[in-house]
Amino acid sequence: MRRHWRAASLLVPIGALAAGFAASPTTAAAARPHVRHASASGTLTISNESGSLWTCNFNPFNAAVYQEAAGFVYEPLVFVNALQSGKTTPWLASSYKWSNGNKVLTFTIRKGVKWSDGKPLTAADVAFTFNMLKKNPALDLNSIWSVLSSVVQKGDNVVLTFKSPAVPYFYYVADQVFIVPQHIWAKVKNPVTYPDTTPVGSGPYTVSKCTGQNITYTANAKYWQPGLPKIETVQYPAFTSNDPANVYLATGQAQWGGQFIPSIKSFYLAKSPNNHYWFPPVANVSLFINQKVAPLNQLPVRQAMAFAINRSRVAQLGEYGYEPAANQTGIVTPTFSSWYDKAAAAKYGYTYNPAKAISILKKAGYKKGSNGYFAKGGKELAFSVINVGGNSDWVADLQIIQQEFKAVGIKLTVNNLTGTDFDNDLYKGNFQLGFDNESGGPAPYYELRQLLYSGNTAPIGQLATTNYERYSNPATDKLFNEYASTTSSAQQHAIVNQLEHVMLSDVPVIPVTESVDWFQYNTASFSGWVTEKNPYAQPAPYNVPDVEVMLLHLRAK
Amino acid sequence: MSYALRRLGFFVVTLWVALTINFALPRLMPGNPAIAMMARFRGRVNGNVLKALEIAFGVNTKQGLVSQYFSYLGNTLTGHFGTSLTFYPNSVSQVVFSALPWTLGIVGVTTVLAFALGTLVGMTSGWRRGSVLDSVLPPVFVITSAFPYFWIALLAILLFPITLHVLPIGFGYSNTDTIGWTWHFVGDVLYHAVLPALTILVTSIGGWILTMRNNMITTLSEDYVRMARAKGLSPLRIMFDYAGRNAILPNLTGFAMSLGFVVSGAILVEYVFSYPGVGFLLLQAVQNEDYPLMQTLFLLITVAVLVAILVMDFVTMLLDPRTRSES
Numbered sequence: 001m002r003r004h005w006r007a008a009s010l011l012v013p014i015g016a017l018a019a020g021f022a023a024s025p026t027t028a029a030a031a032r033p034h035v036r037h038a039s040a041s042g043t044l045t046i047s048n049e050s051g052s053l054w055t056c057n058f059n060p061f062n063a064a065v066y067q068e069a070a071g072f073v074y075e076p077l078v079f080v081n082a083l084q085s086g087k088t089t090p091w092l093a094s095s096y097k098w099s100n101g102n103k104v105l106t107f108t109i110r111k112g113v114k115w116s117d118g119k120p121l122t123a124a125d126v127a128f129t130f131n132m133l134k135k136n137p138a139l140d141l142n143s144i145w146s147v148l149s150s151v152v153q154k155g156d157n158v159v160l161t162f163k164s165p166a167v168p169y170f171y172y173v174a175d176q177v178f179i180v181p182q183h184i185w186a187k188v189k190n191p192v193t194y195p196d197t198t199p200v201g202s203g204p205y206t207v208s209k210c211t212g213q214n215i216t217y218t219a220n221a222k223y224w225q226p227g228l229p230k231i232e233t234v235q236y237p238a239f240t241s242n243d244p245a246n247v248y249l250a251t252g253q254a255q256w257g258g259q260f261i262p263s264i265k266s267f268y269l270a271k272s273p274n275n276h277y278w279f280p281p282v283a284n285v286s287l288f289i290n291q292k293v294a295p296l297n298q299l300p301v302r303q304a305m306a307f308a309i310n311r312s313r314v315a316q317l318g319e320y321g322y323e324p325a326a327n328q329t330g331i332v333t334p335t336f337s338s339w340y341d342k343a344a345a346a347k348y349g350y351t352y353n354p355a356k357a358i359s360i361l362k363k364a365g366y367k368k369g370s371n372g373y374f375a376k377g378g379k380e381l382a383f384s385v386i387n388v389g390g391n392s393d394w395v396a397d398l399q400i401i402q403q404e405f406k407a408v409g410i411k412l413t414v415n416n417l418t419g420t421d422f423d424n425d426l427y428k429g430n431f432q433l434g435f436d437n438e439s440g441g442p443a444p445y446y447e448l449r450q451l452l453y454s455g456n457t458a459p460i461g462q463l464a465t466t467n468y469e470r471y472s473n474p475a476t477d478k479l480f481n482e483y484a485s486t487t488s489s490a491q492q493h494a495i496v497n498q499l500e501h502v503m504l505s506d507v508p509v510i511p512v513t514e515s516v517d518w519f520q521y522n523t524a525s526f527s528g529w530v531t532e533k534n535p536y537a538q539p540a541p542y543n544v545p546d547v548e549v550m551l552l553h554l555r556a557k
Numbered sequence: 558m559s560y561a562l563r564r565l566g567f568f569v570v571t572l573w574v575a576l577t578i579n580f581a582l583p584r585l586m587p588g589n590p591a592i593a594m595m596a597r598f599r600g601r602v603n604g605n606v607l608k609a610l611e612i613a614f615g616v617n618t619k620q621g622l623v624s625q626y627f628s629y630l631g632n633t634l635t636g637h638f639g640t641s642l643t644f645y646p647n648s649v650s651q652v653v654f655s656a657l658p659w660t661l662g663i664v665g666v667t668t669v670l671a672f673a674l675g676t677l678v679g680m681t682s683g684w685r686r687g688s689v690l691d692s693v694l695p696p697v698f699v700i701t702s703a704f705p706y707f708w709i710a711l712l713a714i715l716l717f718p719i720t721l722h723v724l725p726i727g728f729g730y731s732n733t734d735t736i737g738w739t740w741h742f743v744g745d746v747l748y749h750a751v752l753p754a755l756t757i758l759v760t761s762i763g764g765w766i767l768t769m770r771n772n773m774i775t776t777l778s779e780d781y782v783r784m785a786r787a788k789g790l791s792p793l794r795i796m797f798d799y800a801g802r803n804a805i806l807p808n809l810t811g812f813a814m815s816l817g818f819v820v821s822g823a824i825l826v827e828y829v830f831s832y833p834g835v836g837f838l839l840l841q842a843v844q845n846e847d848y849p850l851m852q853t854l855f856l857l858i859t860v861a862v863l864v865a866i867l868v869m870d871f872v873t874m875l876l877d878p879r880t881r882s883e884s
Contacts (some may be wrong), residue, residue: 193646
């Protein structure tokens, strides 16, 4: 949705990314009678820049709207918490088991779960959902059928058979596929274009009213977890730009935010002692280095750049200190600290060290010219970096990096592009350096795989889904395949340690800062929020299905 | 009559050229709609979503340009605008018609108001040159018109909703409202329209005042005005029927243009106030490379402007006998 939260510039709305309108200003589900939930009370308002008005569609397989449907209305089989290194909580599946060399995954479907129309949820619904994604690849947002070979129902069980060992795919099949009722979706002619304006799900809320401007969710009286949810009504207004969304939070009109707020201390915290925020880091914002472009394919050049960047200065000045500095292992700390290989990081010692950067370049045969930039064979060390111009914080980051590169004798030109131009160049490998983040996942493996697995990339000129820098190393690929075949935590840690070595020795990308989940909350009328001490779910309203876990923990005071 | 025919012929040719440019321009943009949508979701979705989007949008099932052009012409003339990619799977007509009333309401009414008020003020201050009215109103409004729109709008938000706690900070209506023809809802819509409407008015009225005042002054020195005075006609009649009627002619074409552009919405207004209108839709269509939506909106604007100009040509024909006697 959305929303580019990074379009933070206050006074130049014309340049920002967001835009919107109302697709169907009609009430979606007004006709459905609502049995008031016995124990639920209170109205919670979410403030999260959506960048467009709501379409009042709730198809959980439509990338444009699934964040308003999943978690609220539709649920996954198992909840996987990224903030606790992928800790699992059984959800619609009461248990699961790997077998046959981690190629077969069996879910036992929970009994007693009802759809919001009163019909029971069964294993048949689950198998139907997976096979619908197979029939309609446009619905398969995580490409799970690239690794699955079959999904069949066996009594109360659903058996997923994979083409090869697929342990990490558990996250995508168990946490990211939202189960829909067969008795409704089987009648849908084309599920890809199905708007699903009156969604029937198993989740804690139903959509009681929807206009282009606001979604009203009401507690589902038939919800399967006894006594939950405790919050009766959730209002989700559509904010087309950052400013009104931030004002809603500052004035207390909204209690739960997923917003980038400039000067958060004076604009938000100072307004009320009940206002709080926490920004847990989840992925790296990195400098992607195109491995197919000379001289970026030379290790010394990449190493010199890694030593030249003062990451904490970028985090402090460019990111207002909201996003912490990253490290060259690619492990996001403190979120995934248990995976961080301290010894290896210390051995390579990629701290800010301009003198070291200069000596590496000199050793590699580069000579400083009269203009202060290094050159070899008449070719100056000069690169361009592409960036999304609407992300004002990233523009600031790159200005700092530009100065730091200049200090060690590398010339950097910053090309601030529109989102679409940027993606077009990034996906097709039409860049020298690129500044962006991957989406990550519930363990470091996911981001490292997005960054380094050669199967994700594509030749220059063709679209790559991740691994935009075109890194390719058979030994690294082997590590990812080994990881996929083990459920042993010790072995997974050993493999990730080796991947950290790849990041340190090859420097295929340079992590600069850590991207965070934006999360503001007001404790005046609600308690039970995610906190740094109790990170039971990812806390931004756009994290699904985490949004549901948070809603189930909240209580009106 | 030949004048009217020539105008009609001009209208048809311009329309065809506009349609063709409308077809070509979006296709010259880099990227494809699936990439544009990924840009919109940056960091929120997995990279694999790109594949699903490409299949859903039919990005790689390419049709030749020529056949695309003819099916485009055919569909446009028969009113089939296709499916919006940004608001997939909603149809373009559905999308546009849900935004259009908001824009027509607020931008349309303020445009007419700005023209009417501006013309009146300009006419009066031209008539009473050097009066208190003439030395206060035109300069003030010319200054407010010179401010960037979003600056005025943000200032208004800071002043009214945030500092004085009156009027809403944005949106077309309260989030908890049910849309319908009830007094409560209509009242709420008007209440939400106050700030956007006032800010548009303040920033657009100056131009009308200034041009009308200047036209008025030029006209007042004409012989037929002196003749009317000599005949002892009432001052009001001279002001409206003799001077005003002639002074307004050049402004009419400008008014026609701005009436036509009403359907393009006011992007900044709608952006600052999170107002659910067409301007935003257009911005979003462009950013998401939503060809069907973009083309429909451009078409709508082009046709509206052309029709408005055509109508004004006929109005000018009625008001100004000279255009009729052209040989």
